[in-house]
Amino acid sequence: MGRKILLDKINVPGIKSYEVYRREGGYASVEKALKMTPEAIIEEVKTSGLRGRGGAGFPVGMKWSFIDKKSGKPRHLVCNADESEPGTFKDRYLMEYIPHLLIEGMITSSIALEANLSYIYIRGEYMWVFKTLERAIKEAYAAGWLGKNIQGSGYDLDLHVHCGAGAYICGEETALIESLEGKRGNPRLKPPFPAISGLWANPTVVNNVESIAAVPWIINNSGADYAAIGIGRSTGTKLISASGNIKKPGVYEIELGISVEEFINSDEYCGGMETDRPLKALVPGGSSVPILPAHLIYKTANGDDRLMTYESLSDGGFATGSMLGSGGFIVYDDRACIVRNTWNFARFYHHESCGQCTPCREGTGWLEKVLWRIENGQGREEDIELLWSIQSKIEGNTICPLGDAASWPVAAAIRHFREEFEYHVRFPEKIKNRDHFTHEPFDKVRHLVAPQNV
């Protein structure tokens, strides 16, 4: 059994309530942090090597150390609970079943940042979780963990939960801040970064739910203890949201460093494939990261075991690797049509583009339309090159990473599954039904598009 840090107490009956959470040792990190200097807390988090769990993997302690404390402006900690990356549902699990862990993390982290007003920004669709958090926050206020003069320490903190209303882009930290200010979720131009000018132009740190939920354990134990788990720069544990064609979809806490093969096949985690159909592809870190074909899932290109770490999953770069991202682990068996799936993701990004900058606004829609044509038997041979060209012109040229996120899945699909695109273009009558690979998996028809040798 892998070590559990976040989900250790998840099965304790009543852990959702304050009383049980407190009885199980909850809020100890706040008591400890109130006796520490903010610098010491930040140092502990730096030592832990904890990396942002929202997708980018930026070291949390370092992010905290950037916050502007000199200007004397009020500081804010904002928790990014706008979990919307397709394939990712781990934050919701934490907040739904053990809401006080996040609240405890928010308090401890706010102490480190010397913030007196903090927010949890949750996506509007998680409305019942929003209510759950509201109730938990009320309990925390009643027990003296929030408000004025917390536990007699002289430290004041107000914490509120704020909800979005259906916009993936608000997961981008500056769009989230705009949304929290009651505006459209348009990402801001950077610099200035939120650490200097964020919410209401005040210094602000935005962290993912899972990152903040890991802080209490780090403070209760030590940064070094946390860093002892995992491999290299991938320290600690990570929540993986497993979905797709596996036996046991769900949220799993893993020690970073277990192998992908173990994660998919062991009974402790995914329990193997859903049926006896073979593994075809894997999206290891949410829809934005490159899709991996079967031969690059368990082994890297140079034959090493592929591990669940930031480094191993990106081994080989985009040519033969992917990314750990947010840990949205989507497994596809051979019923999946990569073209259809890529179209599905492209539709998602088209739908979620904020429309502010040209390449993303115009390019995501174009990608979707071309992919839709190919998937529906109206593709042209040159469309594959066209897709490649469009994605390459979006990537890197946009205000925020949504443009990259829309480009990478398309690029990876063409890179690894080009034959499938050619098959769609050349045999439109064979792909008429959306479940075309259910009855005739691509492996059975691959020879139709194989290069002919004379």
Added chain:
Amino acid sequence: MKVTIDGHEIEVEAGTTILQAARMIGGDVVPPAMCYYSKLKGTGGKCRCCLVEVTKGSDANPTPMPKLVASCVTGCMDGMEVNSKSSERVTEARKAVTEFLLINHPLDCPVCDQAGECDLQNLSFEHGKAQTRFIEEKRTFEPENIGDKIQLHMNRCILCQRCVQVAEQLTDYRVHGVLNRGDHAQISTMVSAAIDNEFSGNMIDVCPVGALTDKTFRFKSRVWFNKPFNAHRECTTPGCCGKVTVWMFGNEIQRVTARKDEFHEVEDFICNTCRYDKKEVSDWTIEGPRKFEKDSVINVNNYTRKMDKVVINTEKGILMGRDEDRKKISMADIDYNEKIDGTQVKK
């Protein structure tokens, strides 16, 4: 601090953006800018036309920036080296942005009042392709009436949001904004309200394309058939400079706009009274002809330059068409052997 753009070195003050520095140098190094407007706060960064390559971050930190940056919102650093026109990557990116801006654009320049003074036309001339790769149906919007002075053509809009900033910064009550999102984002009032603030007409001047045009000038003339003159009047509207360009056709003032500089930005904003209500020559003190950059189409009608006589040399009978076709459409008996200047085509 010192910054080098395409090999041209220039001293600038701290806080200067790369685009501003490039404009100080002038000429070819100036990146195109469709959304940035120096007179409006909070503009820029959106259209991505002005992307440049920073090959050296600064003397203190010489690392190149990995991505192209929007020059209009990126500040200069001491010792920074930038490639604009000279960079292959930049040229490719500008071509890409131009293509993206055009795929859903109606390309209705022949009936667009902005033609001839349109930044998107200029951009396409410089960076566009003759052929399109976009075979899908173009996006269109329902027409919306925003009053009797300003014509909104949403299909032509590139969402630079300058007009929103005009309303925000020049008028006291903004009634329009960007609605919806993604490629359906649009400039709208939501309730078809008339935008009739004393400074609302400046939305027309700041619009880089034909999305916002002057209804009082609509379809009256191609801009290059007008003769522009600088003019002024004692304007009593607070905040209005009263300095304008009047666009004449014969003795008629067909249009009044603010005066624009070489980057097509107004020198100063004007009020709606000057713009719409003062169309008599007697309203204005005419200062003299307004000059435009040498390659502007507005110069076609330039009164300072002698016009060459146009002679169309055609092959024999090319305008005549086939005999059988001429009979079918009962064409008049014109002497097609006569050239346009009256001489006979050599037989």
Added chain:
Amino acid sequence: MEKHHYTQEINITDALMARINELVSHYPADKKKSALIPVLHEVQDAHDNWLSIELQNKVAELLEIKPIEVYEVVTFYTMFNQRPVGKYMLEFCQTSPCCQRGVEDLMDYTCQKLNVGIAEPTADGLFEVRGVECLGACGYAPMLQLGDYYHEHLTKEKIDQLIDDCKTGDITFYDK
């Protein structure tokens, strides 16, 4: 841009006003606009799940902002409805992991059963089927959202049951 003008009766009850005031109190006094999105949710829930222009204007008045600032936000976020919607809105997640688990077939089934297309309310105004993007329940696919709650691991039988429950009113869909 407004094609049809729908009207609705505006009723800001004392309870709703109290809740609005509570939400507004979560932000600094000069940052009332920050409460906009949470307030719009509450107001929409109390007005048959949609927001007329008049209601949006009312919200602008309550938060002391311009109406256009409300319109800009309402049209940006997908959860705000600008026309009357079916009382029970079945919002199916149709992003990849749910498709992998057969949500498209279930959507077809539901539309056929209710005899409607996507995003068109049934004649009695009771139901509306919509396809939405990832709802963050990929591991429990296929799924749909109804009001504040998720219904996961869907099957045809579960959908039949859900529709029956809605018809008899035997369902809570707001967490108030």
